[in-house]
Amino acid sequence: MTRGPGGVSRGPGGRAPRVAILAEGQFARATAKTAIGVLRYAPFEVVAVVDSTRAGTDAAECVGVGMGVPVVADVPTALARGATVLLIGTAAAGGRIPDEYRPALAAALERGVAVWNGLHERVLSDPALAAAATRGRATVRELREPPADLEIGGHRRRRTGAHVVLTVGSDAAVGKMTAALELVAALRRAGECAAFVATGQTGIAIAGSGIAVDAVVSDFIAGAAERITCDAAEKADWVLVEGQGSLTHPGFSGVTLGLLHGCAPDLMVLCHDSTRAAVKAHDELPLRTFGELLRIYEDAALWSRPPGSPRIPVVAVALNTAALDERSAARAVAQAAAETGLPAADPIREGAAGGDRLARALLAAAR
Amino acid sequence: MTRGPGGVSRGPGGRAPRVAILAEGQFARATAKTAIGVLRYAPFEVVAVVDSTRAGTDAAECVGVGMGVPVVADVPTALARGATVLLIGTAAAGGRIPDEYRPALAAALERGVAVWNGLHERVLSDPALAAAATRGRATVRELREPPADLEIGGHRRRRTGAHVVLTVGSDAAVGKMTAALELVAALRRAGECAAFVATGQTGIAIAGSGIAVDAVVSDFIAGAAERITCDAAEKADWVLVEGQGSLTHPGFSGVTLGLLHGCAPDLMVLCHDSTRAAVKAHDELPLRTFGELLRIYEDAALWSRPPGSPRIPVVAVALNTAALDERSAARAVAQAAAETGLPAADPIREGAAGGDRLARALLAAAR
Structure with missing residues (x-):
């Protein structure tokens, strides 16, 4: 087992x-x-x-x-x-x-x-x-049945000292859950107390708990995300929240923003499938560049905070290169790092070395 | 009656x-x-x-x-x-x-x-x-019971030639429904075929139809908005969509973005309550300036469109000055116009003259 x-x-x-x-x-x-x-x-x-x-x-x-x-x-x-x-x-x-x-x-x-x-x-x-x-x-x-007693988000504060990290994506189904799980494993290897927060059905099946934020009544997206994040932050120093959808997806963006504002991350990790050129099921919508995606997520993260709040940075890029050969995958990782100026890795293909590289970016940013 | x-x-x-x-x-x-x-x-x-x-x-x-x-x-x-x-x-x-x-x-x-x-x-x-x-x-x-057969948004195209206008807000409960209804009335006075699309319980009580987008399962916010917008665009040349929440509200922003991407407006009207200084029920969150709000909504409107798409402009500011005296109200309207460079009006206090001023901004932008 x-x-x-x-x-x-x-x-x-x-x-x-x-x-x-x-x-x-x-x-x-x-x-x-x-x-x-x-x-x-x-x-x-x-x-x-x-x-x-x-x-x-x-x-x-x-x-x-x-x-x-x-x-x-x-x-x-x-x-x-x-x-x-x-x-x-x-x-x-x-x-x-x-x-x-x-x-x-x-x-x-x-x-x-x-x-x-x-x-x-x-x-x-x-x-x-x-x-x-x-x-x-x-x-x-x-797995997607939400709790009956959800609340509007924005009112609960989490334990001071807990670091919340949200995995965000260039699109739906690019590896946000995988990145969050690999980051938890890497942080634990580094001796940190880290927890995974499941926000979708697969994550819930794996973790045994969580709330599928895309299945709650939409008034309560942020409240649901806030609850599971704050609960996890009571017990862990690092809370890795599974991202959902993408702010650039015409069908799912509302869930993504509600989750972003509800979990109120300190840091973000951008996830991308290196073979994806357009939004899933939307060939007419080419994906944004890394630079645009960083700006979009970092801008949006601030909207629900007081004007003048410090920027919430994307600190690393997690790639899914499963469909590429070894050489193309290495090139994709190098290119993501060059385009963003951030550590990049495929935590599955590269194994622990990849996850550890991403986790070091989190640890460095939290110092 | x-x-x-x-x-x-x-x-x-x-x-x-x-x-x-x-x-x-x-x-x-x-x-x-x-x-x-x-x-x-x-x-x-x-x-x-x-x-x-x-x-x-x-x-x-x-x-x-x-x-x-x-x-x-x-x-x-x-x-x-x-x-x-x-x-x-x-x-x-x-x-x-x-x-x-x-x-x-x-x-x-x-x-x-x-x-x-x-x-x-x-x-x-x-x-x-x-x-x-x-x-x-x-x-x-x-009134908030959603239809049973909702779909993911992003796949339906509306009738070419129909103008979709979304009222967006500096906060929740600032007058977005009122502005949409007054704009429908003003456009009709100008001889246009205009329809109101209700997205909340009060609008639905008034219009007799609509979908409360904050009450749908969150995966379907955009799909619900898309459906009622596209349906209305079959029959009317101007479709005024009632906005919900605010992109800067920590509890409701997901609904707001889902609605924005789902109805995919051509034009937006920014709504603001002139006596509101902080986000409703969040004294710790001062409201954004008009300039910031324009940038936030115009940026976000483009995220679900192909890179390089033309900007979706906010073309007017609808104010709620009900709690101000005549002189302060006039000053608030003048200030909003000066800060944004856009026509501004309180369509309730100013009556038809106010609504007509806002509607002229729509008609001019659509030319």
Whole structure:
């Protein structure tokens, strides 16, 4: 069993869950973001991935992570491997449960297997799935379900001395959660007390707690971010908040700004996928340059503070170069550093050396 | 019966509603924003305001608008004046139904009177109110209830030739809805086909339709704004979108940016309350100067567009000078014009002349 920096997620009764990931027809780098995050970081065992179109392969062959986890054809095969949970491992914009997932979900629920769902659509809102859950006495964990008692943001102050870091992005789905988790690990290697704050469904599945800020009533985005950040700052000296979306994304920018003002970071780390040229699903929108992105995030971070407040700096650039060859990746890292004047690294490709380089930038900025 | 620029709201069966406004203990300028908006603009008759602490006065004495509408002590007195609807006329941040309103709401529902509610908390989530509604066979209209089929924003294009104008603010509750409604009226006086797009509970009560963007799941703020804007642009050449919050408000900025990117305006009008010095409920946060606010909104409007897109200008300043004397008000208008180099007006204090001045700025910018 691997143990990620997020903490340990346990099922009812305290037994560690044994998770199968449902990614039918979509178990690939571009579409299985949740699956990849969980395979890389979750503190519980993943026993199989369900995707009939890739059955017989190894997870690592499909998405570059999860060596030794088999991809199987259907839910019964996953259950035969001891799965006690079926986690939906993909997340299309809009958050509907794909119709082709419903039979597999029904099969799991009917057999008493818990379903973990990170989509906006609730599993039990489908009468067929609700009936299956009743028949199988199965539970559903809605990862995006917000707490009932959210408040408007802007009123709570966090513990003095805690450093809050937000990972921000050139776009959606560029590696903001990954960067935050790798920074927590690197800071811990450096002897610091660091915590990860999950703000999205995958982070919540990994960490076992958090609030999906894109799923709260929009008046409460900042309040939700403020709550989880302030709570974490009570216990840790470094609070790494998982970013969401991008200020330059026409669909998600509101969530991004609410999160930015709600968590009120001291420092930011800019995340970018080196193969991304345009906003995801918006070919008409080329991404901004690093220089523009730094200005945009640093400007916006100040808007909710008193005029004349010191600038909240972006202090490092975390790159995702997974799709590049070794040489192009090194060039992308060097170019990001040159364009921004900041330390840059791909904390996955470069391993601990990459994460440590980014963490040193945080430690230096906090001195 | 007055007829506002928003359109006519009718009850079931097509009969125009006769509305009593509930503002118990809070029927004052600072706290009764919804009541004031409805008294000024609603196309239906308001028969009374319920506030036992001000019973016996006239609405206009309390909030400067609603001459001839009596303030009464309780719901039965309002019903005796023929009310068929009880509208909650105040809105505290956070959106809970005040406990002191619950007896009045129960009294109305029990007698078969419909309740219109613009708060986040739903009336029927209170078991006592649900029971009263069942006993009285009364209906509840949740003004903030979003449609069930919202989408991620950024994909729909509006009709070419339609001009979209967003009212943006130096803060929350400074007069953005009022400015939008007055601009619709002024553009109509100028012979233009103009429509009001409601994005908040008061605007929806007035216009009879719209989406409360602060009440949607936050992933869908931009999509909701895009839908109502594009729909309105099919029928009108000028689409005046009611702004929400402020990019500089620590609690509401996410809603503001999502709305800005979702409605994707061609032009903006900056709204400001001339007596406001700090962010509402945040004395530690002085408001930004006009110059800073113009830069902030014009910068942010471009983030979701291709790099190099032409600037989206703020073309006029709409002031709320209600709390100033005549001379101070004139000075505030002159100062706003001088500081920004833009036409400025208080469209309420100055009447049609003020609204027309602002509308001319829109017409000139669109030429």
